[in-house]
Amino acid sequence: MKILVCISNVPDTTTKVKFVDGNTKLDVNGIQWVINPWDELSLTRALELKDDASTGVKSVTVAHVGLATSEPTIRKALAIGADEAIRVNADPTDAYNVAAQLAEVVKKEQFDIIMCGIESSDFNSSAVGSMLAEFLGMPSVSAVSSLKIENGAAVITREIDGGKEIVTVPAPFVSIVQKGIAKEPRIAAMRGIMMARTKVIKLYEPVAIDALTETAKFEMPVPRAACKFVDAENPKQLIELLQAETKLI
Amino acid sequence: MSVLVYTENWDGKFKKSSFELVSYASKVAEMMGTSAVAVSIGNVDEAELKQLGNYGAQKVISVNQDNLKTLDSQAYTSAIASVAEKIGAKVIVVANNNSGKSIAPRLSVKLKAALGAGVSKLPISTSPFTVYKRAFSGGAYADVVLKTDVKIITLAQNSFDLIETANNVAIEKMDVNVDAPRTQVKEVQKQSGKLLLTDAEIVVSGGRGMKSPDNWAPIVELANLLGGATACSRPVSDEGWRPHDEHTGQTGKIIAPNLYFAVGISGATQHIAGVSSSKYIVAINNDKGAPIFEVAQYGIVGDAQKVLPQLVAAVKEIKGK
Numbered sequence: 001m002k003i004l005v006c007i008s009n010v011p012d013t014t015t016k017v018k019f020v021d022g023n024t025k026l027d028v029n030g031i032q033w034v035i036n037p038w039d040e041l042s043l044t045r046a047l048e049l050k051d052d053a054s055t056g057v058k059s060v061t062v063a064h065v066g067l068a069t070s071e072p073t074i075r076k077a078l079a080i081g082a083d084e085a086i087r088v089n090a091d092p093t094d095a096y097n098v099a100a101q102l103a104e105v106v107k108k109e110q111f112d113i114i115m116c117g118i119e120s121s122d123f124n125s126s127a128v129g130s131m132l133a134e135f136l137g138m139p140s141v142s143a144v145s146s147l148k149i150e151n152g153a154a155v156i157t158r159e160i161d162g163g164k165e166i167v168t169v170p171a172p173f174v175s176i177v178q179k180g181i182a183k184e185p186r187i188a189a190m191r192g193i194m195m196a197r198t199k200v201i202k203l204y205e206p207v208a209i210d211a212l213t214e215t216a217k218f219e220m221p222v223p224r225a226a227c228k229f230v231d232a233e234n235p236k237q238l239i240e241l242l243q244a245e246t247k248l249i
Numbered sequence: 250m251s252v253l254v255y256t257e258n259w260d261g262k263f264k265k266s267s268f269e270l271v272s273y274a275s276k277v278a279e280m281m282g283t284s285a286v287a288v289s290i291g292n293v294d295e296a297e298l299k300q301l302g303n304y305g306a307q308k309v310i311s312v313n314q315d316n317l318k319t320l321d322s323q324a325y326t327s328a329i330a331s332v333a334e335k336i337g338a339k340v341i342v343v344a345n346n347n348s349g350k351s352i353a354p355r356l357s358v359k360l361k362a363a364l365g366a367g368v369s370k371l372p373i374s375t376s377p378f379t380v381y382k383r384a385f386s387g388g389a390y391a392d393v394v395l396k397t398d399v400k401i402i403t404l405a406q407n408s409f410d411l412i413e414t415a416n417n418v419a420i421e422k423m424d425v426n427v428d429a430p431r432t433q434v435k436e437v438q439k440q441s442g443k444l445l446l447t448d449a450e451i452v453v454s455g456g457r458g459m460k461s462p463d464n465w466a467p468i469v470e471l472a473n474l475l476g477g478a479t480a481c482s483r484p485v486s487d488e489g490w491r492p493h494d495e496h497t498g499q500t501g502k503i504i505a506p507n508l509y510f511a512v513g514i515s516g517a518t519q520h521i522a523g524v525s526s527s528k529y530i531v532a533i534n535n536d537k538g539a540p541i542f543e544v545a546q547y548g549i550v551g552d553a554q555k556v557l558p559q560l561v562a563a564v565k566e567i568k569g570k
Binding site for chain 2: 011016019096123126135159162164176179180213217220229230239240249
């Protein structure tokens, strides 16, 4: 059984973003790039499945759509334990384009389970995983918080409004992963870092796919009014203020 | 031409979020000089379907087939795409919740229609069709142009008010060709009697400053008194003090209640990313320099253990309990 984990390269979550060129482009100066947090959790779970001999998972590959500048992120995935890495040499334009590029990778290399994080922390569109499944005509399960392999079949827990469902789905399928799938992301050990340096990142040239969307500009959130402080000795005043000003109590 | 809105039901009933979605779709339809049509999948009775008319749907299409009994994103996508094609929908509106997120991107590929995901207000313009959406986990917003003839929008929860209107809605039953579902639901585990965090208008959330899970009673009491839900920060759920489904933050639940109480939460960037769309934020923390005070409109610098019981008492007094 082979697993593919799709990874995105995003600014570290503590980055305060800024924009350039009339607020049309992200200012990449000083940004620390990381594996998208949900993709990192997917990778962690994929590696756990491979570590467990009873699952029959033989290899974990990561795939990424991006320019050469994102190679450090791919190397990190290799250092954590991915066996192989693929980079589609394209500047990602929108989710549709990224999913279409990944679909071409999957068509060339066969995988049984494809894992994607539920969203990327930069565009927050929750789109690539489900789009990829539709491009491939594969079933997909979203909001996955647990993925096990029992007797060669995937048993998945997905979050629904107000609860959970246990579902099964035949391979190949796309699993769109959220929090809960793995506890903590793995930290690369020195041996992994050394081995990652020698691993080859397979390069695919992109197919011609038009983006369906275009980001016209970015805006910063509207600043909130300054905080009104209430004396800790008189908390009742807070409730009175909320009642008078917000009308919600 | 029309605006199609997919209205999800829970055991045959619509929640307020479905009505928000219809209100939004009918406003989009108005901007485009057309009408809103709702599609409902599953077993929903006529009286319930008619309610969608009260929020602006001019027609409701009810699809109730055996192969759509449980959510299979591929099957649901093919059903909604069939309806959209039959009625010539130009815009399809879907909720930005777990099921919506599993359907809308598939619809985008199936119909080669641009997707504006996590949109939080009406389109900025319809020509070019431009939507406003959250980006960088709330650190910024983006104006995104949807360049295709047919467009898909997922609407962020709690971002649009209900608009009630009197409408004598027509209900049409429709059978559509559906891709055979391949996911099988083996078991459903539902929590009963607990207000959903994503539905709640008031949320009371506790962080590490609560010191111990044994100190949670006043958080729960305040939430109950206000008719709200309880939540927590990531360290609290990681420590197992509270269940994971209460974790609000970037990798947990992203919520937008009207009123959010952050109690003993310092306000790490990741936490703020999950709650920054709240209308009002109240922070109670003993550290005056905690970043949560930068996003809160109301604050108390003090010990949560002392402050909370007094807040509970004040609410009881006001509510006459």
